Amino acid sequence: MFVYVLDKTGKPLMPTQRLGMVRRWLKSGRAVVVRREPFTIQLVDVEGGYTQPLTAGLDQGTVHIGVSVVSPTDEVFSGEFELRTDMSALITERHTFRRSRRGHKTRYRAPRFLNRKHQDALAPSVRAKVDESGKVFALLASILPINTWNVELGNFDIHKLVNPDVEGEGYQQGEQYGFYNTREYVLWRDKHTCQHCRGKSKDPVLEVHHLDPHKKVGSDRPANLITLCATCHYENHNGKPLKLKAPPSFRAPTQFNIIKTYLQHDIAYLTPHITYGYLTKAKRIELGLPKSHRNDAFVIAGGTDQRRADVAYLGVFARKQNRKLFKGARSHIRNTIPSAFGFKRGDRVQLPDGREGFIAGLRSTGYFNVSRLDGTLIHASAKHSTLRRLEGATTLRIERHLTKGEAHSSPA
Numbered sequence: 216m217f218v219y220v221l222d223k224t225g226k227p228l229m230p231t232q233r234l235g236m237v238r239r240w241l242k243s244g245r246a247v248v249v250r251r252e253p254f255t256i257q258l259v260d261v262e263g264g265y266t267q268p269l270t271a272g273l274d275q276g277t278v279h280i281g282v283s284v285v286s287p288t289d290e291v292f293s294g295e296f297e298l299r300t301d302m303s304a305l306i307t308e309r310h311t312f313r314r315s316r317r318g319h320k321t322r323y324r325a326p327r328f329l330n331r332k333h334q335d336a337l338a339p340s341v342r343a344k345v346d347e348s349g350k351v352f353a354l355l356a357s358i359l360p361i362n363t364w365n366v367e368l369g370n371f372d373i374h375k376l377v378n379p380d381v382e383g384e385g386y387q388q389g390e391q392y393g394f395y396n397t398r399e400y401v402l403w404r405d406k407h408t409c410q411h412c413r414g415k416s417k418d419p420v421l422e423v424h425h426l427d428p429h430k431k432v433g434s435d436r437p438a439n440l441i442t443l444c445a446t447c448h449y450e451n452h453n454g455k456p457l458k459l460k461a462p463p464s465f466r467a468p469t470q471f472n473i474i475k476t477y478l479q480h481d482i483a484y485l486t487p488h489i490t491y492g493y494l495t496k497a498k499r500i501e502l503g504l505p506k507s508h509r510n511d512a513f514v515i516a517g518g519t520d521q522r523r524a525d526v527a528y529l530g531v532f533a534r535k536q537n538r539k540l541f542k543g544a545r546s547h548i549r550n551t552i553p554s555a556f557g558f559k560r561g562d563r564v565q566l567p568d569g570r571e572g573f574i575a576g577l578r579s580t581g582y583f584n585v586s587r588l589d590g591t592l593i594h595a596s597a598k599h600s601t602l603r604r605l606e607g608a609t610t611l612r613i614e615r616h617l618t619k620g621e622a623h624s625s626p627a
Contacts, residue, residue: 216526216615217291219255219358220246227360228264230291251563251606252613253292253528255358270363271355272516274495274508275478277344277470280351281508283516284359290521292359293618294528295508296611298347301534302340337477341470345477347532350611352482364487365515367495368475397437398423404462405442411457412447420445426461438464490515523618530613531588533561552577556599561608566594567601573612588614 217230218237231237237256240246246256267286274281278300284292335342355361401423408414409421424443425434441459443451451457479487495514502519504510509527553559555577562574564585572593576584581599586592 216254217524219250219253221249221255221257221358222262222264223257223259224262225257226263227356227358228258229266230359250358252615253358266360268363269359269361270365270516271359271361272365272367272512272514272518273351274367274511274515275348275471275474276508277467277474279508280348281510281512282351282355283509283512283518284355284361285513285516285518285521288521290513290518290524292355292528293509293513293524293526294530294613296347296351296530297532298344299532299534300340302343303338305534306339337473341473343532344470345474345481347611348474348478349481350532351530352485354611356485364482364485365490365517366482366487367490367492367511367515368479369492370472370475397435397440401437401440402442404437408442409444409447410441411443411451411459414444416444416446418444418446422448424448424451424459426459438462438466525618527616527618528613529588529616530611532611533608535610552579555579555583556581558583558599558602558604559608561612562604563606563612564597565603565605566597571605571614573614588612 216234217232218234219230220228222228237246240258241248241256245260246258249255249257269284269286269291271282271284271292276298278298280296280298282292282294282296283290337345352364402421407421409416409418421442422445423440426439426441427434438461441462443457443459447457451459479489495511498514499506499510502514504514513523558564558574558577560574560577563571564574565571566585570593572585572587574583575586575592582596583594583599583602584592585594585597585602
């Protein structure tokens with residue numbers, strides 16, 4: 216395990232594995248803890264120091280970001296960060312509540328438009344992912360003296376993914392070009408054939424079915440629609456639901472194209488080197504590494520025979536606050552309260568047996584659910600008086616995991 220070190224001005228130095236020395240520094244007052252995960256200390260009497268060349272590799276995605284930082288001999292940081300995917304649903308739910316509330320005669324409030332402090336061309340769900348990706352870069356730069364940044368960025372041609380044969384003027388025409396409405400396009404896309412029975416019912420009446428009728432965003436988009444005959448449609452709604460395969464969705468590649476453009480602008484000060492997925496795949500296969508975000512990042516960083524990190528970090532981005540206006544069915548957080556006995560959801564706590572986790576659910580009785588970031592339940596009813604609060608809830612929560620030797624390592 217590496218401990219990350221800053222000088223007295225906050226400039227990152229080389230990390231160390233001399234844990235006994237770190238304990239003596241902390242005990243004597245020569246250093247103070249500035250971050251629990253990844254564990255980082257700051258020296259109070261040292262400015263500057265010797266550093267080695269470090270290369271960071273980042274496997275950028277729309278949901279996960281793989282991270283690896285290597286020196287000539289070791290992998291000094293390895294981790295994976297999960298970006299938020301709940302923004303669209305939460306914003307749509309908020310919009311529904313506000314619109315409903317404006318219609319109440321006793322609580323009428325005129326609608327307010329164009330009153331946002333910051334007008335952004337990006338949708339909030341994409342803006343969140345761009346900002347969170349930038350925070351990952353900032354975190355690495357704040358704890359390690361990285362000289363070179365390698366980032367894997369691709370470019371998806373959505374039009375080619377939908378229609379591989381499109382050429383010339385076809386690029387100016389979207390997938391629904393020439394169709395009167397979305398229903399007509401969906402019927403044509405599905406070849407005017409029921410996608411369940413494939414015409415076996417002999418029912419000539421075709422209908423368009425919503426795959427996810429409760430979808431809050433994009434419910435009427437072609438990716439959420441499928442053609443069924445009237446017989447199968449009736450059976451789906453009035454009998455046993457049919458097992459239907461959704462058409463391919465291009466939401467992720469579309470978001471990636473947008474994130475890539477904005478992220479390149481935001482991290483231009485790091486002068487990153489851009490690489491591509493096919494190069495990463497070829498190198499990973501050559502090294503005999505299994506597919507994972509962390510292994511891809513190791514390859515992107517230029518890793519070859521460096522000793523792999525024995526600790527990997529999992530970072531999860533979460534909402535900024537857990538305040539809610541209603542309890543019960545109308546609430547986005549079921550059967551829980553914002554805080555109790557000085558604890559909040561998302562606080563990092565330590566159990567009496569030394570295990571650490573995050574508060575996932577609160578009860579007014581003082582008994583809480585404690586779990587890991589990957590959802591593993593540690594304790595279903597931990598009493599508040601037995602818990603030690605280590606950190607308050609933050610938008611980026613990080614925990615440490617021991618690796619299982621998924622990659623080769625050079626001799627110590």
